Amino acid sequence: MHQPSLALAVALGVLAQQAAAGGFIEDSKASLTLRNFYINSDNRQFADAPSKQEEWGQGFLFNYASGYTEGTVGVGVDALGLLGVKLDSGKGRHYNPTSASYGGTVFPTDNDGRAKDDFGSLGVTGKVRISKTEARIGTLLPKLPVVTYNDGRLLPQTFEGGQVTSNEIAGLTLVGGQLEHAKGRNSSDARGLSIAGANNARTGQFVNKFYFAGGDYKVSDNLLAQY
Numbered sequence: 001m002h003q004p005s006l007a008l009a010v011a012l013g014v015l016a017q018q019a020a021a022g023g024f025i026e027d028s029k030a031s032l033t034l035r036n037f038y039i040n041s042d043n044r045q046f047a048d049a050p051s052k053q054e055e056w057g058q059g060f061l062f063n064y065a066s067g068y069t070e071g072t073v074g075v076g077v078d079a080l081g082l083l084g085v086k087l088d089s090g091k092g093r094h095y096n097p098t099s100a101s102y103g104g105t106v107f108p109t110d111n112d113g114r115a116k117d118d119f120g121s122l123g124v125t126g127k128v129r130i131s132k133t134e135a136r137i138g139t140l141l142p143k144l145p146v147v148t149y150n151d152g153r154l155l156p157q158t159f160e161g162g163q164v165t166s167n168e169i170a171g172l173t174l175v176g177g178q179l180e181h182a183k184g185r186n187s188s189d190a191r192g193l194s195i196a197g198a199n200n201a202r203t204g205q206f207v208n209k210f211y212f213a214g215g216d217y218k219v220s221d222n223l224l225a226q227y
Helices: 008-018
Strands: 030-043 052-065 073-088 118-130 133-140 158-166 170-184 210-220 223-227
Touching: 073 133, 118 158
Parallel strands: none
Antiparallel strands: 030 052, 052 073, 073 118, 118 133, 133 158, 158 170, 170 210, 210 223
16 A cells, blocks of 8 residues: 555545534535446357356445535545455456456455455545645546546545645636556555556556546537647
8 A cells, every 4th residue: 555645645644634614514524325236248159268258246335425625725525435245256367467456357366266256455545625626636537538547346446645726716627646656446455557458467567657638618509629
């Protein structure tokens, strides 16, 4: 696990002093989502592996988003708790062609090549708002043209890094930031970043800095310019 960044620690320290301020508690929201996921991929009429994949699990997604403290600079904190529990799987149906370094289709892989009984993670995000500009650092779920988190399995993929979003000019949204690690949808651990399909656990090239920046401009109600 990675140590919290200094900026996040400072944000949480300020938050602890101002938690009683109006808006932080009153505007907070929390939700618990239950997700049941089953996958069956039967390829036994062909010679290519895997011949059959079949797994079933129950997911729990707890999402908490605070409001902001009062004042010119508003401070808040979000939290995302994820837990996946195995309901059915087997060594022949889990299928992991590499090693425990990479998980299977749904669950992480144990040392004996079987799916783990459960997996999960807790992500915390510190946030600061000034006027119509918001900065977030910690666990992120980006939905941008250049990077989008994957939510196609039992638990969603998450990223670690920082992002700034500004809406100071009417109709214009500016965004920029840096991503440092990603936690796969079948993993409890954050790892370096790589391009899908270009790497594997033994020979792949991984980095921990991905910079992004862009803007959206609403030309009219039916036209959005984006770069």
